[in-house]
Every structure is written in C-alpha cells, then in structure tokens.
Amino acid sequence: MYREHILSHYKEPQHFGSLQHATHHAHSFNPLCGDDLTMELLVKKQQVEDVRFSGKGCAISMAAASMLTEIVVGKTIDQLKKLTKDDIFKLLDIPLSPGRIKCALLCLETLHKAAYGEQSKGDKGEHHDV
Amino acid sequence: MLSAINPSALKKQFPIFKRKIHGKSLTYLDNAATTQKPQAVIDTITDYYTNHNANIHRGVYQLSQEATGLYEAAHATIGRFIGASADEIIFTRNTTESINLLAHSLPPLFGKRNELLLTELEHHANLVPWQQLAKRAGMQLKFIRMNSDFTLDLADAEKKITSKTALVALCHVSNALGTINPVQKITQLAKAKGALTVVDAAQSVPHMPVDVKRLGCDFLAFSGHKMYGSTGIGVLYGRKELLERMPPYMTGGDMIKRVSYHDAEWNDLPMKFEAGTPHISGAIGLAAAVSYLQKIGMENIRKHEEHLTALALEQLKKFSVTIYHPGINHGAGIISFNLRGVHAHDVASLMDDHGICIRGGHHCAMPLMKKLGIPGTARISFGLYNTEQDVAAVMIALQSIIKKFGVKV
Incomplete structure (x- = not known):
C-alpha cells in the first residue's frame, strides 16, 4: 500500500494550501480517524481554473487528495461530478485493504460536496461529517 | 527481571x-480489543455442542440437566474467580450490555441523588449509557479529571463525590492509556458519601487479580472475549442485596417464576436478569477460560x-x-x-x-x-x-x- 508514489505525494503534496478567491469550497471530517480535509476550487465558466486542498490525515488520504488535485484543473463541474471511486483507485494504483478505502475516498467526497454545494469561501456554514 | x-x-x-x-x-x-482463544476453550465449546447441547432450566431429560449443570457451574466458577457468589454473577453479551443493564435498572435506587460521576478516561461503553441516562432523567453528569501524567486526579474525585452523587462509574484500567485507576480509594470515598460504584473491569480482569470485595465496588462489568473466552458473553457482578432491589432489565422467558396474562413474578438471582435462552456455550467456554487463567495464575x-x-x-x-x-x-x-x-x-x-x-x-x-x-x-x-x-x-x-x-x- 505504501509505494513510493504514495509516500512522495504524502511528503510533498501537490496543490496544498488555500485559494484567495475560491468559488467552491467544502470540508469533510472523518471522526473515526480524525482525517480532516478542505477542498477549494476556483471555477470560471463552469471550468476549474485552480484548486487547493488542506487538512491532515493518514498517508493514504493525503496522497489521494494530492493526486486528485492533479487531474481536476481544466475539468468542468459536470466532469467533477462524474468522477467515481474507481477513478480514485486508478489514481492511487495500490491494493487498498478494506479498512483504508474510506481514507482514499475522503477527497472524492469532499470534491463532490464542493462541486454540488457551490459554496463560496465566505460560506462556511456547512460542515459535514462522514 | x-x-x-x-x-x-x-x-x-x-x-x-x-x-x-x-x-x-x-x-x-x-489484546485490549480481543484476545486469541486457547485450545482448552475451543475444545470445551466444541464438546458442549458435540455432547451436551440442550436448552437449560426446562428439560427434565438428562441432556438438559447436563447443560443446566454446566451453565450453572459457570456462574460459580466466575464468581469464585472475582470473589463473588454464583448468584451475583449475571451473564450478559459483553461489558457494554452489563453497563446498559445498570443504566436501566439502577436509577430506582438513586433516591433524590441527582449526579452521575464518571472519569475523563472512560471508554464509550462506560460513558454513553450514563450520558443518555442523564439526558433521559434530567441528571447531572460530572467527570473526575485526569492529571497530565494520565493518572486520575484524586483530589478532584474527593471534591466531586458528594451527598448528591448517585453513582461513581469508572474503569479499572483505561483501554486507551493503560492507566490503572485507584478503584479502592474511589469506592471508599463513594461509600463515605453513600454513592453507588460501578467498575468497568474489561481491561483488568484478564490481566491482574481482581477481587470485588477488595475493590469494594457495588458492581463490576467485564467481557469474555477479552479474557480468552468467546465473543457474545459478558459478565455483570452486582452485590446481591442491590440486585434484589433492582427491577429487571429485559423481561420474558427464564427470568420469571410465575406468569399470568396480566402479571408476572420475577425469578431468583441471577435468572431475574438473564431473560431468554442465554449464550450457554459462551458461558461454559468462559468458565473454561477462567480455569485456564487460574492455572497460570x-x-x-x-x-x-x-x-x-x-x-x-x-x-x-x-x-x-x-x-x-x-x-x-x-x-x-x-x-x-x-x-x-x-x-x-x-x-x-x-x-x-x-x-x-x-x-x-x-x-x-x-x-x-x-x-x-x-x-x-x-x-x-x-x-x-x-x-x-x-x-x-x-x-x-x-x-x-x-x-x-x-x-x-
């Protein structure tokens, strides 16, 4: 599970941080393991121009989030909504034990919430628990 | 060493x-989650199903009498193991169920006392049932603080155990930090103020000598599967005098002496708290686990x-x-x-x-x-x-x- 590409994304995550003018924003928290993830998108004309994620969690959840951010720029909101579990599993390209699937999918859930919720950055009213 | x-x-x-x-x-x-099972326990359970399986307390035939004998002997074996008598040992599913039984059946004994005192170290099993009782019954929920070295703050305990305290419930050993709580000191403080005491002993009974008289507690709960027995069998010890005054938790078969269409009379201890066909093989297996532990010491x-x-x-x-x-x-x-x-x-x-x-x-x-x-x-x-x-x-x-x-x- 802990192949080199996973560990390098964990140690040096891509798009880690926050966006000043995010148009879409969502936060997820998994109380079972304390994984905490925020995704921010800058969307113009239905297309993702930029993305950032922040939070803390295990190597699997952080690496998955980092890898996911690498493929979202340029995609439309509709395309984001169509991303599936299998897309994440393909990105990770590791055998996941059943206990760790939730970790891997936290990023997708957060991205979907951002895509569907279309929350602005100022609107932090909704905090969902997994 | x-x-x-x-x-x-x-x-x-x-x-x-x-x-x-x-x-x-x-x-x-x-092992704090669950323990593995020795051959002696596996063999005992297999032997029960292979040679003695029958429902208990009802059959007049030999097989049922054998099963009843084994099941009742299990109460006695486990009682002796923790310094209690057989009728003070109630079989439940696990520690969680033992504590839920108490949260249901103890309140009538609280009188006007309105505070439940726990510690900051509790497992959800010894927290949520009391928290929900507090909400249901409008009681106050308080917590004995933990020191920065992960031990219990005894001075805080002394302060919080008062004549308003209905109950002090605490773990003997913390499942998260390993802290061994000074249960004896807490039960002494509680007794002095007339409060009842419940000990979650899920993490102590499998690992150290535990004697309910020495601890001075009113109730003690533990799980079979954490002490080399099977899952689905747990124990609640209660002082006889208190168990007799408490209403039953679950009602139905086996826990009654006499039933009419409109009324029922409760059975003697421990059956009063063991409604329905119990986990017979689990209880017998747990007795085997206890014998195994006693052999090692x-x-x-x-x-x-x-x-x-x-x-x-x-x-x-x-x-x-x-x-x-x-x-x-x-x-x-x-x-x-x-x-x-x-x-x-x-x-x-x-x-x-x-x-x-x-x-x-x-x-x-x-x-x-x-x-x-x-x-x-x-x-x-x-x-x-x-x-x-x-x-x-x-x-x-x-x-x-x-x-x-x-x-x-």
Missing part, C-alpha cells in the same frame, strides 16, 4: 499462532505483562514518539503512542505488513482523544502469550516505518 511465565510455551496452546499473515508469523498485540500474568510493558516503554523511547502511558507503577500492558509525522493508521497498516496486529485510532474514547488534542494513537496491548520477541518485532517494524516515511529521529 525474568518473566513469571513461559509465554512461548503458552503461545503453542493457541492454535491461531500456527497461521501466517502476509507470509510472516503472527504477532498479536491487540493472575499474579504471574500481571508480572509477565508488566515486564513486557517496561521493556516496550524503554525501547519505544529510543524513537521519535510521544507515549501516552502513566508509567509502569500506574499503568497496565496497554501502550498508546504516536510516531512523529506518521498517522496512527499508517503505523498500524505498516505493522500489518510485518504480521503484527496493533490498533490505530481513537479506541472508543473520543472525548479523551480530544482532551489529549490528537485524533488517535497507535496502541500495543499485551496478553499472556506475548513474548520479548514480539516487542522486538514491533521495534524492527518501527525502524522500517521510520525509514519509509523519512521521519527525523
């Missing part, structure tokens, strides 16, 4: 250790686990870890720790690659983790079959995790 028992020889009595995990021999260090088991705990604590300190343990004088064989820069689930997953079973997470103690300011810990917990080699295996695995993650030591 030499170990008081020969754990390698004991390990051979547990068939599961013959199997391999990811091609490695099994190093099982999640609880004092010996404690000494052995103490030795392994001291060894592991000492070796863990060489790594870049935070350890959440009160030290060998106040702690049992449960060690929670975090490796800097590595999530507890990653530690546990990577240990699994080495055939090592440890737990990572909040250990059903979310408020305690929040108090410590962490999402969870990696946790090693010892059982009687663990060896110094098991401790060494953990350290080797930690080395490789550190190398993999590039953690600065």
